[in-house]
Amino acid sequence: MEKFTQLDGLVAPMDRANVDTDMIIPKQFLKSIKRSGFGPNLFDELRYLDEGKPDQDCSQRPKNPDFVLNQPRYEGASVLLARQNFGCGSSREHAPWALLDYGFRCVIAPSFADIFYNNCFKNGILPIVLDEATVDSLFKEVAGEEGYRLTVDLEAKEIRTPGGRSIAFDVDDFRRHCLINGLDDIGLTLEKADAIKAFEAKHQAAQPWLFRG
Amino acid sequence: MAGKTLYDKLWDNHLVEQRDDGTSLIYIDRQLLHEVTSPQAFEGLRLANRKPWRLDANLATPDHNVPTTLKERKEGNAGIEDPVSKIQVVTLDENCDDFGITEFKINDIRQGIVHVVGPEQGATLPGMTLVCGDSHTATHGAFGALAHGIGTSEVEHVLATQCLIQRKMKNMLVKVNGTLAAGVTGKDIVLAVIGKIGTAGGTGYAIEFGGEAIQQLSMEGRMTICNMAIEAGARVGLVAVDQTTIDYVKGRPFAPTEAQWEQAVAAWSDLHSDADAQFDAVVELEASDIEPQVTWGNSPEMVVPVSAVVPNPADQSDENQQKAYTRALEYMGLNAGQAITDIKLDRVFIGSCTNSRIEDLREAAAIAKGKKVAANVKQALVVPGSGLVKQQAEKEGLDKIFIEAGFEWREPGCSMCLAMNADKLGAGEHCASTSNRNFEGRQGFGGRTHLVSPGMAAAAAVAGHFVDVRDVLQAN
Numbered sequence: 001m002e003k004f005t006q007l008d009g010l011v012a013p014m015d016r017a018n019v020d021t022d023m024i025i026p027k028q029f030l031k032s033i034k035r036s037g038f039g040p041n042l043f044d045e046l047r048y049l050d051e052g053k054p055d056q057d058c059s060q061r062p063k064n065p066d067f068v069l070n071q072p073r074y075e076g077a078s079v080l081l082a083r084q085n086f087g088c089g090s091s092r093e094h095a096p097w098a099l100l101d102y103g104f105r106c107v108i109a110p111s112f113a114d115i116f117y118n119n120c121f122k123n124g125i126l127p128i129v130l131d132e133a134t135v136d137s138l139f140k141e142v143a144g145e146e147g148y149r150l151t152v153d154l155e156a157k158e159i160r161t162p163g164g165r166s167i168a169f170d171v172d173d174f175r176r177h178c179l180i181n182g183l184d185d186i187g188l189t190l191e192k193a194d195a196i197k198a199f200e201a202k203h204q205a206a207q208p209w210l211f212r213g
Numbered sequence: 214m215a216g217k218t219l220y221d222k223l224w225d226n227h228l229v230e231q232r233d234d235g236t237s238l239i240y241i242d243r244q245l246l247h248e249v250t251s252p253q254a255f256e257g258l259r260l261a262n263r264k265p266w267r268l269d270a271n272l273a274t275p276d277h278n279v280p281t282t283l284k285e286r287k288e289g290n291a292g293i294e295d296p297v298s299k300i301q302v303v304t305l306d307e308n309c310d311d312f313g314i315t316e317f318k319i320n321d322i323r324q325g326i327v328h329v330v331g332p333e334q335g336a337t338l339p340g341m342t343l344v345c346g347d348s349h350t351a352t353h354g355a356f357g358a359l360a361h362g363i364g365t366s367e368v369e370h371v372l373a374t375q376c377l378i379q380r381k382m383k384n385m386l387v388k389v390n391g392t393l394a395a396g397v398t399g400k401d402i403v404l405a406v407i408g409k410i411g412t413a414g415g416t417g418y419a420i421e422f423g424g425e426a427i428q429q430l431s432m433e434g435r436m437t438i439c440n441m442a443i444e445a446g447a448r449v450g451l452v453a454v455d456q457t458t459i460d461y462v463k464g465r466p467f468a469p470t471e472a473q474w475e476q477a478v479a480a481w482s483d484l485h486s487d488a489d490a491q492f493d494a495v496v497e498l499e500a501s502d503i504e505p506q507v508t509w510g511n512s513p514e515m516v517v518p519v520s521a522v523v524p525n526p527a528d529q530s531d532e533n534q535q536k537a538y539t540r541a542l543e544y545m546g547l548n549a550g551q552a553i554t555d556i557k558l559d560r561v562f563i564g565s566c567t568n569s570r571i572e573d574l575r576e577a578a579a580i581a582k583g584k585k586v587a588a589n590v591k592q593a594l595v596v597p598g599s600g601l602v603k604q605q606a607e608k609e610g611l612d613k614i615f616i617e618a619g620f621e622w623r624e625p626g627c628s629m630c631l632a633m634n635a636d637k638l639g640a641g642e643h644c645a646s647t648s649n650r651n652f653e654g655r656q657g658f659g660g661r662t663h664l665v666s667p668g669m670a671a672a673a674a675v676a677g678h679f680v681d682v683r684d685v686l687q688a689n
Contacts, residue, residue, distance in 0.1 A: 173234040
């Protein structure tokens with residue numbers, strides 16, 4: 001997993017509540033057995049005017065000019081500003097894979113769906129929860145200033161705006177530690193193998209029917 | 214000290230280690246695997262040269278991509294016409310064979326939707342922790358098991374370590390008092406709950422469903438409710454264990470037997486919230502107030518009773534909500550104030566991990582019996598949740614009832630719930646669907662989904678538009 005310490009990125013606004021995982025990456029693209037290559041199909045049904053198919057050359061498809069990511073001013077964005085309950089719906093990790101493949105490393109919203117939020121951290125994406133009023137103010141600032149960028153400082157747990165405002169955010173210490181160091185969860189958990197084995201032995205003695213041998 | 218909730222008990226029983234940073238290591242008893250969210254996890258194991266921690270904790274079956282027509286199915290994997298789908302199903306077979314994981318392959322009678330197969334096999338047991346790379350894993354909470362969906366990185370984590378790093382959720386009780394009217398089902402309860410608390414209302418919570426109306430439900434009804442806890446934002450849905458649970462589990466292939474059965478039943482008697490348990494939030498509904506529900510928009514919270522009209526965005530106080538309602542009406546091709554019963558249907562889908570169990574099929578067949586699918590309905594599909602559900606339904610003659618009424622009787626799989634296989638809606642088509650999500654494009658590009666119970670779907674298929682299933686039952 002790529003480390004995340006500080007990001008200075010162009011911000012793209014997604015002004016829509018309850019953006020679901022089918023919207024982020026439609027189901028026909030979940031047939032891949034890889035983790036990469038989902039970027040061209042991120043927000044496929046909003047982004048293109050035709051129906052997307054797997055393994056298609058997306059550069060030839062008709063784009064929806066009204067969709068925010070198709071506007072030249074947001075090209076190269078790495079921070080996605082979003083509304084409440086972002087990432088609701090399925091557990092598909094293809095959603096953060098698609099965001100990452102497109103180039104997003106940070107999503108800011110008033111709230112996230114639990115599974116999506118968790119999946120982001122596993123892939124080097126930082127999801128940041130800010131209160132509704134602050135998110136609103138960021139939407140206004142992005143709309144008002146072409147080339148609007150934010151500095152996201154995970155070590156300091158703060159976002160800095162071009163106007164010099166600094167916005168503190170909260171993030172779980174363990175997840176922050178893993179992101180900053182690009183750590184693999186599995187390796188960390190396997191360091192606890194003895195504790196897991198001890199628990200397992202006790203568990204099996206108490207509830208042998210959970211083990212079929 | 215206050216008593217514990219069912220969730221607290223399940224959590225404590227699986228706590229390997231609690232850490233200072235607020236995270237905990239939780240032991241996982243069962244992992245269900247399917248073809249869509251597992252290939253990258255197996256690949257991760259291989260790349261890191263890791264082995265599964267415990268083979269017998271895992272059970273796999275392909276469901277999302279499998280075709281449901283007999284023509285494609287009878288040739289097994291070779292019959293899957295979509296080459297990309299075929300690769301995914303074949304990859305699951307190869308991974309399970311290589312690592313030694315039990316799998317019910319495509320034409321095994323035990324194959325089906327993971328959330329139907331687990332309970333049916335007794336692979337879902339009370340008191341377990343159970344995970345799967347699928348958000349509808351909440352289904353298994355109906356057995357008093359701590360069950361939730363996970364992403365692919367976590368599937369790999371569980372394969373490698375038998376554990377997950379978790380933070381404890383908050384506790385919510387949804388209490389449904391009284392008794393449901395005839396024709397009103399678990400599906401209507403859960404849609405009414407989502408309508409009340411919203412699709413983010415349960416975010417961060419484990420929701421326990423309780424009250425008389427829940428206690429009176431069969432396991433199938435309870436599974437339908439827990440299945441859609443995720444549509445209320447909660448990863449976990451739960452129902453306390455009672456005699457209904459124990460009767461359902463007894464004698465299933467993976468369930469304990471003899472002395473262990475007695476021991477297990479004794480242990481399961483504690484799987485309920487203590488009388489003095491504290492919940493962080495409590496929501497109450499009266500069962501008698503719940504009518505058959507129909508969703509009109511592109512979020513499961515956009516739901517009204519069948520007797521109602523499509524709401525007006527202008528009546529919403531919140532500006533973002535107004536925008537969402539306006540967008541949904543446009544996508545769905547509906548007008549504010551239009552009666553729900555005036556919505557005409559192009560297709561009907563009875564199936565999915567929400568409503569494809571034997572009781573669901575009985576409920577739909579009772580409405581379809583001796584009737585015909587309306588002329589304006591191009592296709593009405595019935596897709597059983599597993600090979601065993603299909604077999605049971607055929608034993609009861611339900612297949613004949615459906616076929617004579619003009620429904621298509623299919624092979625088991627996820628099918629049109631998410632349209633990863635060939636079963637999908639065309640642009641602009643309205644579908645009465647017993648599935649769980651009405652998102653834009655979910656059932657096919659431009660498709661318009663209305664979520665309903667199996668009885669409501671069958672009644673709509675016959676009428677060609679939505680009708681109140683209670684009226685149909687009365688007329689029968």
